[in-house]
Amino acid sequence: MLVAVAAGVALLEGHHDDIEDLEDGQDSERQGRILFPFVSIVRFANTECSSASTLNGTCLARRECNDLGGTITGFCANRRGRCCIVSRTCGSTSNVNNTYFTSPGYPAAYSGGSTCSLIVHRCNAQVCQLRIDFLDMVLAQPDGDGNCISDAVTITGGNTVVPVICGDNTGQTLFVDFAGNTPITITITATAATVFSRRWNIKLTQLGCDCPGIAPNGCLQYYTGTSGTITSFNYGTAANQALSTSLVTGTRQMVNLNYGICIRMEAGYCSIQYAQAAGDPYSFTVTGDVEGADATVLGTALGAANNGACTTDFVVIPDPVVAATQVPVGTDRFCGIGFVPVVSNVKPFVLYVVTNANEGATATAPPDIANRGFSLAYTQVAC
Numbered sequence: 150m151l152v153a154v155a156a157g158v159a160l161l162e163g164h165h166d167d168i169e170d171l172e173d174g175q176d177s178e179r180q181g182r183i184l185f186p187f188v189s190i191v192r193f194a195n196t197e198c199s200s201a202s203t204l205n206g207t208c209l210a211r212r213e214c215n216d217l218g219g220t221i222t223g224f225c226a227n228r229r230g231r232c233c234i235v236s237r238t239c240g241s242t243s244n245v246n247n248t249y250f251t252s253p254g255y256p257a258a259y260s261g262g263s264t265c266s267l268i269v270h271r272c273n274a275q276v277c278q279l280r281i282d283f284l285d286m287v288l289a290q291p292d293g294d295g296n297c298i299s300d301a302v303t304i305t306g307g308n309t310v311v312p313v314i315c316g317d318n319t320g321q322t323l324f325v326d327f328a329g330n331t332p333i334t335i336t337i338t339a340t341a342a343t344v345f346s347r348r349w350n351i352k353l354t355q356l357g358c359d360c361p362g363i364a365p366n367g368c369l370q371y372y373t374g375t376s377g378t379i380t381s382f383n384y385g386t387a388a389n390q391a392l393s394t395s396l397v398t399g400t401r402q403m404v405n406l407n408y409g410i411c412i413r414m415e416a417g418y419c420s421i422q423y424a425q426a427a428g429d430p431y432s433f434t435v436t437g438d439v440e441g442a443d444a445t446v447l448g449t450a451l452g453a454a455n456n457g458a459c460t461t462d463f464v465v466i467p468d469p470v471v472a473a474t475q476v477p478v479g480t481d482r483f484c485g486i487g488f489v490p491v492v493s494n495v496k497p498f499v500l501y502v503v504t505n506a507n508e509g510a511t512a513t514a515p516p517d518i519a520n521r522g523f524s525l526a527y528t529q530v531a532c
Contacts, residue, residue, distance in 0.1 A: 197247055198225040198232040204352075206234040207247045217245060239265035242332075243353070246272055249284075250335060250351040256285070258346035261300075261339035269353055270332045277358035279307065279325045279333050285350040286318040289343050291383070293391040293399020295508040299343035306333040309369060312406050316383030324356075324364035324371055365497065368411035375415050375529045378426060381502060381522030382406070386431050388439075388519045393508055395516035398440055400508045402462060402522050412498040418529035421498045422472050424490035425525065432524040433488035436462050439519040442486055452487030456480035462508075464523060465501035469493050488523075492530065 198208045208225035209217070214233035221231045236249040250267045252259040269279060281304070288300035297315035304311040308326035325333055339347050356363045364371035372379060382403060389399040412421060426432040430448030431439070436459070439447065446452045459482035469478045469491035478491060508517050 194226070195246070196225075198223075198230075204234050204249060205247055206232040207245065209233045219245075237267055239263075239267075242268040242270065244270035244272055246355045248353045250349070250353060252337075252339075252347065252349045255348055255350055257348075259339060259348055261341035261343065261345070261347065264336060264338050266334055266336040267353075268332045268334050271327055271330060272355050274330075275357050275359075276355045277327060278356040278360075278363050279327060280352075280354040280356055280362070280364075281323040281325060281335070282352040282354070283318045283321045283323075283349070284352050285348060286321070287349070288315045288318075288337075288339065288347050289345040290316045290389050290391060290401065291399075291403050293389060293393035293397075293508070295400050295402050295404040295504070297403060299340045300345070300347060301338045303336045303338070304333065305336070306331050310408075311369065312382075312403065312408060314382045314403060316401065316403075317385050318382055321370075321380075321382060323369055325369075326366075365411055367409050368499070369408040370410045371413070372410070372527070373413045373415075375418060376527060377412075378524060378526050379410055379412075379500075380524045384522040384524050386429065386521065388521075393516055393518075397516055398519040400517055400520040402435070402504055402508065402517075402520050404504055404506050404508060406502050406504040409499055409501050412527060412529075414496060414498055415529055417531055419532040420492050420494040420530040422490060422492045422528045422530055423466060423488075423500070423525045424472070424528075425488045427526065429524060431521040433483075434486045434519075434521045435464065435523055436484040436517055436520065437486045438515070438517075439486055439521070441518065447486055449487045450489050452485050453483070453489050454485030455483050459484035462504040462517070462520075464525075465503065466491060466493050467495040467499065488525070498527075498529075 196208050198206050206222060208230040211221065211231045214221055214231050217235055219233040219235040221233055223232045225232045234249065235243065235245045236251055237243050238251055238253055292298045297313050300315045301313050302315065303313055304325060306328065308328045311323060311325060327333065337349065383401045385401060389401050391399040393399045425448060432448065442452060455478065463482045463484040465481050466483060467481055469481065470476060471478060472490035472492050
């Protein structure tokens with residue numbers, strides 16, 4: 150019988166199939182470790198391991214992987230263990246690190262149906278956070294007013310408030326704190342009445358409280374490295390095909406967003422610069438009329454707006470200065486259909502995303518038209 154203990158050690162006791170696992174060139178290591186005939190102990194950590202596929206697994210004994218319904222893809226721990234990929238789909242639970250949550254029949258398209266949920270329990274009491282990597286996440290777009298009506302991802306049970314999202318989110322990563330032993334539930338709504346070729350593959354990694362990769366409090370997303378690109382949920386250069394209630398091209402932005410994005414300050418760096426993604430005129434289209442703007446405005450300083458002009462949807466960057474002149478901007482709110490590069494010296498490095506509950510026209514403002522969201526390149530600046 151195979152038992153996994155909290156210390157990450159596997160015990161193997163006298164079963165013919167499992168003893169065969171030890172016979173791949175390990176006879177010398179087994180010398181002197183036989184407690185009595187047909188009983189032996191094998192110790193190895195249940196760490197992450199690489200497999201022959203694009204997915205990573207967890208190093209487990211063969212019997213344990215089979216008991217979990219996992220797939221063995223190779224050896225690990227000097228051939229003592231097996232690299233085991235654990236995958237779950239609708240209506241399942243898991244307390245296994247590096248679990249993959251996939252749509253029914255993945256990678257084939259899923260036409261939708263009843264609500265699909267996975268309940269994630271902590272591996273042990275030393276786990277504080279769940280990292281959620283959307284390796285592949287393609288759902289139906291929001292309606293033209295930014296509401297996730299047909300399809301939606303809802304994450305509940307944790308100490309982190311997670312907004313409802315939908316659309317194209319491949320490559321996005323979320324960090325959700327566990328609330329003690331309360332499980333985190335990931336629920337995906339995919340309405341069959343909406344004809345769409347949807348699919349998802351989500352990697353779930355449990356992070357220990359002392360893990361260097363754990364996200365700071367208040368950070369729904371957490372980036373590392375001296376440079377990179379931050380994109381809003383469902384960002385894309387193609388417009389939403391749905392019309393808003395104002396009967397104009399709808400938005401890819403979702404309503405009711407309010408979350409923080411943090412960037413780890415690397416050693417030797419003291420400030421951070423943000424700029425639009427190079428070569429992409431849609432890379433900062435947060436408010437306003439995208440379709441009505443020509444090339445001299447869209448994605449340029451002429452299309453940029455800040456301060457009092459940003460009352461509905463905006464990005465907050467603390468205490469910024471204009472990158473080209475080092476002159477203080479005088480506000481931390483940015484919106485419009487263009488973005489002027491800025492630098493922030495505030496630590497920790499963080500920006501916030503806010504959208505209101507209405508993308509249509511109001512009594513005092515015209516509707517937002519064909520907004521995409523944002524794709525901002527960040528570069529840390531050396532001290």
